[in-house]
Amino acid sequence: MAVRLLVLAWLLLACSDPGSDEPPSQAPPPARVTDSNDAPAQPEALETPSQATQPPAEPTRPSLPYRCRVPALPIPRSRACVRGQPYPRCKWQMPHATLAGGRYRRWRNTVVEHWWGRPALVSLILAAADEFERAYPEQVLAVGDLDAPGPRHSTHDRGVDVDLYLLGAMRVENAGGGRYPNNYEGKSEAEVEELRSRVETLARILAACTNGQVRIYYNDEAVIDRFLAWYDAQGFRPNDELGRPMQAHNRLHEFHFHVTVPEDLPLLEREPLTEGRADPIAPIEPPPPPNSAPHLSSMNRRPGDWAAVPRE
Ligand SMILES: [Zn+2]
Known part of the structure; x- marks a missing residue:
């Protein structure tokens, strides 16, 4: 009888998974999250002598249906990486979007x-885009x-920041030419909810693939509340230096995620490259001067700060 009750309790635990409202995903379980923080207590009492002789079962995890594996793409890197030197001498570059099979494009x-950026940041972006x-x-x-120190940003200079955009799905669109149309205006509640689910899914993936060690600036209270409730339910612990994993920030964060990870974020595993493919070695090129490329002089701070931006 006690065993039956335990089985019932275990089934209830398995069905009360807070992550089960994910949109349909072809990604197979299990999640990569390996920290014991997020694993419910194991039903140890269920183990009988006959089961004890079998190989240990996979631990029960909350259903984070993300593998968080870097796809088999060659990733350009500086020669310092081959020599085993650390960031910033060693940096990885995002593979060209045409190699990425439609997973992402360059803003x-x-x-x-x-x-x-830092290798671990690039591995996170690639794995998250894949998921x-x-x-x-x-x-x-x-x-x-990623790394873009200079007038565009007050950050993006330590290999830990990246800006991500879900075109047409975030609250506002940066349509260029100073136009910022609202993506949710004129849409039904159901349509808006669908778009918000996309945004929240990206945030969940970033949290899952960093084991909760992430901070996202994004301005939509509905998404923030839901994401934080989900995050807490996973048992993730926010990084002390980063603070809450999703926060509102200045107006620019209505049309993109500003994502920050810790400097010691671990590298994610990559699918093996196919035979004959290798990671290209490339020099880290400095960007062209902002005044030679008009879009590089734009400032990723408050739009109202434009006039105060020093131009060289
Ligand atoms: Zn940013």
């Missing part, structure tokens, strides 16, 4: 010289600046 104002594409294959994910 229109981002130059390839601003697509370098997101499984959930929403038709949704365009644009990857903006």
